[in-house]
Amino acid sequence: MAPTTQSHTHPIAAPGTFPGFTGPDAPSDDDLYKCVHCGFCLNACPTYLETGLEMESPRGRLALMKGVAEGRLAMTESVVGHWDMCLQCRACEVACPSGVPYGRLMEATRAEIETGFKRPLRERIGRKIGYENVLTSPKRLRWVGRAAKLYRKTGAQTVARKTGLLGILPGDQQHLDESLPELSDNFFVADGQVISAEGQRRAKVAMLAGCVMTLTHAPALEAAVRVLSRNGVEVHLSPNQGCCGALNAHAGELESARQMARRNIDSFLTAMPDAVIVASAGCGSTMKDYAELLHDDPLYLEKAERIASLTKDIHEFLIELGLRAPKASLDYTVTYQDACHLINAQRITAAPRQVLDAIPGLKRVEMPEGNVCCGSAGTYSITQKEMSLRLGNRKAANIKSTGAQIVATGNPGCALQMTSAFKRDGTDIQVRYVVELLDEAYSKETV
Ligand code: SF4
Numbered sequence: 001m002a003p004t005t006q007s008h009t010h011p012i013a014a015p016g017t018f019p020g021f022t023g024p025d026a027p028s029d030d031d032l033y034k035c036v037h038c039g040f041c042l043n044a045c046p047t048y049l050e051t052g053l054e055m056e057s058p059r060g061r062l063a064l065m066k067g068v069a070e071g072r073l074a075m076t077e078s079v080v081g082h083w084d085m086c087l088q089c090r091a092c093e094v095a096c097p098s099g100v101p102y103g104r105l106m107e108a109t110r111a112e113i114e115t116g117f118k119r120p121l122r123e124r125i126g127r128k129i130g131y132e133n134v135l136t137s138p139k140r141l142r143w144v145g146r147a148a149k150l151y152r153k154t155g156a157q158t159v160a161r162k163t164g165l166l167g168i169l170p171g172d173q174q175h176l177d178e179s180l181p182e183l184s185d186n187f188f189v190a191d192g193q194v195i196s197a198e199g200q201r202r203a204k205v206a207m208l209a210g211c212v213m214t215l216t217h218a219p220a221l222e223a224a225v226r227v228l229s230r231n232g233v234e235v236h237l238s239p240n241q242g243c244c245g246a247l248n249a250h251a252g253e254l255e256s257a258r259q260m261a262r263r264n265i266d267s268f269l270t271a272m273p274d275a276v277i278v279a280s281a282g283c284g285s286t287m288k289d290y291a292e293l294l295h296d297d298p299l300y301l302e303k304a305e306r307i308a309s310l311t312k313d314i315h316e317f318l319i320e321l322g323l324r325a326p327k328a329s330l331d332y333t334v335t336y337q338d339a340c341h342l343i344n345a346q347r348i349t350a351a352p353r354q355v356l357d358a359i360p361g362l363k364r365v366e367m368p369e370g371n372v373c374c375g376s377a378g379t380y381s382i383t384q385k386e387m388s389l390r391l392g393n394r395k396a397a398n399i400k401s402t403g404a405q406i407v408a409t410g411n412p413g414c415a416l417q418m419t420s421a422f423k424r425d426g427t428d429i430q431v432r433y434v435v436e437l438l439d440e441a442y443s444k445e446t447v
């Protein structure tokens with residue numbers, strides 16, 4: 001879409017008119033004033049590509065941050081709306097020649113929103129339950145998962161849809177209902193299991209199970225464990241671990257994100273691992289930033305630095321270790337989807353492709369606009385339905401144009417987003433994890 005002029009204007013007052021950013025996690029001036037307004041980031045930004053609006057671009061959002069920081073702008077619903085529309089995909093960071101740490105700035109800004117702006121009551125209740133009560137507890141998360149299964153299995157979902165009940169309940173219950181993902185038959189639970197290495201042990205690792213992925217993609221986590229073991233790696237699913245805190249941190253819920261990080265740090269350190277392996281791009285990116293998240297915590301900073309430096313994305317780890325190439329072949333045409341938190345945040349592009357290329361018979365094709373976010377972005381698909389749908393459809397069209405039978409990824413959010421985009425238009429392209437394909441090739445060796 002061609003850029004159009006911006007539709008929103010924000011009245012600018014004299015500096016110091018409004019309170020500005022006041023919380024402990026406010027964006028730093030050093031970060032804010034790195035931007036030189038060159039605009040190189042604009043065409044890397046998915047929301048700018050879709051709308052053509054300056055205020056839906058990185059530069060526009062940064063201008064709003066500066067306006068609020070200087071007290072020239074109030075943190076109004078409209079200002080917050082532009083920030084909320086950001087996917088935190090960090091494509092702008094890669095495009096920026098001035099090194100603006102956009103991800104860090106947006107995380108800090110979101111923390112400010114939560115202290116200086118009153119969201120509608122329904123949203124505040126939803127956030128309290130979701131971020132503070134459910135994501136912080138793997139047990140409660142599994143209860144929610146079981147309840148969602150019951151909602152489907154007992155026919156309650158059909159009744160709610162047919163009777164129009166969803167339409168009369170407060171909030172967009174229909175969208176929530178439509179967003180309910182398919183859940184795995186058995187959830188993945190990390191409870192202190194140790195899976196031994198096949199053959200001679202080459203490494204000992206702790207592995208993050210995570211949150212949503214344990215409910216929606218348990219078979220992919222099981223495949224990750226088998227693949228590691230097959231590569232001579234002893235895997236510790238250390239007890240008392242939980243969600244990495246990424247969803248909370250991205251939403252500005254930094255205190256609960258810090259609690260989650262501390263819990264995981266303690267859990268992983270019990271295994272005394274050579275590396276901490278993550279099979280989800282978003283979680284790996286957050287864990288590599290644990291030291292930054294806990295920079296003000298003297299008790300945990302050193303431990304956080306240790307875990308951050310040990311954290312490896314599973315594809316990155318396998319390639320660095322020296323991947324054992326499977327002998328059996330897979331006759332598939334596959335396109336690889338770069339998750340934003342691998343390509344932009346962790347800057348990992350080659351390793352997942354190298355893993356796929358190591359599978360005999362597999363033909364890999366690239367998709368157009370591979371670096372444009374699929375629109376999943378954590379809870380974005382729920383909170384920013386329209387933009388998320390647009391970007392999901394855009395990604396699905398790009399994938400379809402490759403003629404691939406399978407799209408492979410390394411992130412649960414992307415997998416869910418692509419699955420629902422294909423479901424909407426009846427496309428039968430499979431969505432698989434890279435490690436699932438590798439696992440399948442290994443499994444054929446023994447048949
Ligand atoms: S993080 Fe992504 S959506 Fe947000 S401004 Fe940057 S490029 Fe745009």
Ligand code: SF4
Nearest residue numbers: 035036038039041096
């Ligand atoms: S590319 Fe960087 S310096 Fe240029 S406008 Fe975007 S954020 Fe600012």
